[in-house]
Amino acid sequence: MSAELTAGVAQWLRRIGGAVTGAASKLGFVSRFLLAVLWHTPGAFRRMHLTLREIYFAGVLSLVIILMSGLFVGMVLSLQGYETLKRYGADEQLGILVALSLVRELGPVMSGLLFASRAGSAITAEIGLMKTTEQLAAMEMMAVDPLARVVAPRFWGGVISMPLLAALFSAFGIFGGYVVGVRLIGIDAGAFWGQMKAGVDVWPDVTNGIIKSFVFGIAVSLIAVFEGYDAKPTAEGVSSATTRTVVMSSLMILALDFVMTVFMFRGASVI
Amino acid sequence: MSLPAKPSSSRAAEAIATCRVDPAAAAVELTDVSFAYDVRPILSGITMTIPRGKIVAIMGASGSGKTTMLRLIGGQLRPKSGGVCVGGLSVPDLEPEALYALRRKFGMLFQFGALFTDMSVFENIAFPMREHTELPEELIRDLVLMKLHAVGLRGAAHLMPAELSGGMARRVALARAIALDPMLVMYDEPFAGLDPISLGVIGQLIRRLNDALSITSVVVTHDVYESLKIVDYLYFVSEGRIVASGTPEQVHASDDPFVRQFIDGASDGPVPFHYPAPAYREELFADVG
Numbered sequence: 274m275s276a277e278l279t280a281g282v283a284q285w286l287r288r289i290g291g292a293v294t295g296a297a298s299k300l301g302f303v304s305r306f307l308l309a310v311l312w313h314t315p316g317a318f319r320r321m322h323l324t325l326r327e328i329y330f331a332g333v334l335s336l337v338i339i340l341m342s343g344l345f346v347g348m349v350l351s352l353q354g355y356e357t358l359k360r361y362g363a364d365e366q367l368g369i370l371v372a373l374s375l376v377r378e379l380g381p382v383m384s385g386l387l388f389a390s391r392a393g394s395a396i397t398a399e400i401g402l403m404k405t406t407e408q409l410a411a412m413e414m415m416a417v418d419p420l421a422r423v424v425a426p427r428f429w430g431g432v433i434s435m436p437l438l439a440a441l442f443s444a445f446g447i448f449g450g451y452v453v454g455v456r457l458i459g460i461d462a463g464a465f466w467g468q469m470k471a472g473v474d475v476w477p478d479v480t481n482g483i484i485k486s487f488v489f490g491i492a493v494s495l496i497a498v499f500e501g502y503d504a505k506p507t508a509e510g511v512s513s514a515t516t517r518t519v520v521m522s523s524l525m526i527l528a529l530d531f532v533m534t535v536f537m538f539r540g541a542s543v544i
Numbered sequence: 545m546s547l548p549a550k551p552s553s554s555r556a557a558e559a560i561a562t563c564r565v566d567p568a569a570a571a572v573e574l575t576d577v578s579f580a581y582d583v584r585p586i587l588s589g590i591t592m593t594i595p596r597g598k599i600v601a602i603m604g605a606s607g608s609g610k611t612t613m614l615r616l617i618g619g620q621l622r623p624k625s626g627g628v629c630v631g632g633l634s635v636p637d638l639e640p641e642a643l644y645a646l647r648r649k650f651g652m653l654f655q656f657g658a659l660f661t662d663m664s665v666f667e668n669i670a671f672p673m674r675e676h677t678e679l680p681e682e683l684i685r686d687l688v689l690m691k692l693h694a695v696g697l698r699g700a701a702h703l704m705p706a707e708l709s710g711g712m713a714r715r716v717a718l719a720r721a722i723a724l725d726p727m728l729v730m731y732d733e734p735f736a737g738l739d740p741i742s743l744g745v746i747g748q749l750i751r752r753l754n755d756a757l758s759i760t761s762v763v764v765t766h767d768v769y770e771s772l773k774i775v776d777y778l779y780f781v782s783e784g785r786i787v788a789s790g791t792p793e794q795v796h797a798s799d800d801p802f803v804r805q806f807i808d809g810a811s812d813g814p815v816p817f818h819y820p821a822p823a824y825r826e827e828l829f830a831d832v833g
Contacts, residue, residue, distance in 0.1 A: 411658035416647035
């Protein structure tokens with residue numbers, strides 16, 4: 274019995290050890306991958322048309338979902354916010370509530386999550402399928418580095434698109450808030466815009482929101498290109514890599530958001 | 545998967561590793577090459593010469609290590625031991641930059657073409673030209689049309705890869721492989737999954753392009769009839785070893801059991817029908833509980 278117990282414990286420890294070393298090795302691999310992508314960045318920017326093409330695919334084609342979501346989130350925020358603010362007789366503060374919620378949090382986070390689902394998964398699937406159909410190997414055999422030709426432009430396409438999408442999400446959200454708050458509910462337009470103008474600062478509110486969305490852009494794009502490049506070259510491999518991109522990106526966005534919020538708004542009476 | 549190391553121009557200059565093989569005679573030479581994925585041996589003690597200007601076929605059953613040989617020649621894999629010499633250079637010892645410089649003289653046809661699916665046929669063939677040369681657009685256009693004409697698909701320049709049949713895709717990939725007039729073209733299963741007409745067309749194209757462009761060709765295949773028609777020399781590989789070799793005439797006349805089994809398509813022989821297993825009777829009557 275004790276020999277069985279020892280063997281069981283040993284196996285359990287081995288499993289933990291295996292998981293830890295596996296995770297450490299993958300983290301190291303991702304870091305080397307990021308360094309390699311950064312190394313190829315000047316080349317990707319020299320041939321700007323490659324990066325512009327990726328900005329089109331990741332950014333422009335995500336516009337519909339981002340703008341529509343922004344609009345609806347802003348409208349709901351306005352409805353819910355009005356209900357709460359009215360209880361304290363502060364319904365004229367609706368503009369500032371909508372704007373701050375969107376610019377600081379919902380804009381970067383929601384657009385990050387949508388971007389991961391819409392563009393991140395597409396990038397992973399595309400690179401994974403290129404690997405499966407030997408297009409990456411063909412490129413290597415033609416003495417063209419796939420990291421420079423395929424990965425770096427897609428990475429930067431995502432990083433550049435993300436803050437722009439987040440800004441548009443917030444802008445459309447504020448417009449949605451205005452439509453519901455001012456046009457539907459009937460709050461004074463001057464109060465709505467005036468409170469917003471007085472209460473939202475470029476720094477810490479707007480700039481911090483942009484910084485957040487930029488960091489999310491790096492995280493999602495890195496996860497997306499890495500998972501595609503690292504995918505097992507089978508149909509199942511590409512499908513699970515695509516799923517991993519969405520799950521990992523979403524968790525990473527939420528975790529990074531918490532950490533950044535702690536550092537950014539600590540002095541602004543949040544904590 | 546491995547990450548390519550960063551190119552380093554200062555180290556690359558001193559890293560041109562030559563080997564003793566005369567590149568004028570042998571385009572490729574493998575000397576006592578062994579290779580294993582982790583502990584699973586794939587190739588052991590492979591020695592072969594691919595003479596310049598000839599077409600050499602590497603034949604063997606699926607999983608016998610044929611494609612691994614192409615990957616070793618192309619520097620995508622490093623041998624566990626032994627030498628791989630291409631054009632007078634020792635491939636495993638080359639720094640990334642020198643290896644990429646060598647690969648510019650290669651062409652490779654992948655099993656299913658590996659055409660870039662987001663580019664048209666024209667753009668696929670222009671791709672290596674745009675990446676490695678500064679040629680003006682008019683000249684690239686003329687060169688692409690010439691390459692496409694050579695494979696009979698000038699009229700398909702505007703099509704996307706998804707619009708091509710299997711045989712057409714293989715011909716476009718062939719045109720892309722010879723886009724930069726390589727010294728060596730490697731074909732990975734060029735005949736797999738083709739109808740008889742396309743099969744004959746690809747076979748004739750390999751022969752014709754090899755002779756017209758004075759290139760050296762390595763054809764990895766298991767299509768014995770098509771290969772015997774077009775190649776100058778054949779190597780037979782089984783379980784990671786070269787088991788027979790010879791010219792097509794020698795192969796036809798051979799009474800080597802492996803060669804005979806391969807040519808006759810016999811289900812049993814030196815390559816057994818049954819995967820290794822315990823004795824049939826023993827397993828059937830074994831006590832399952």
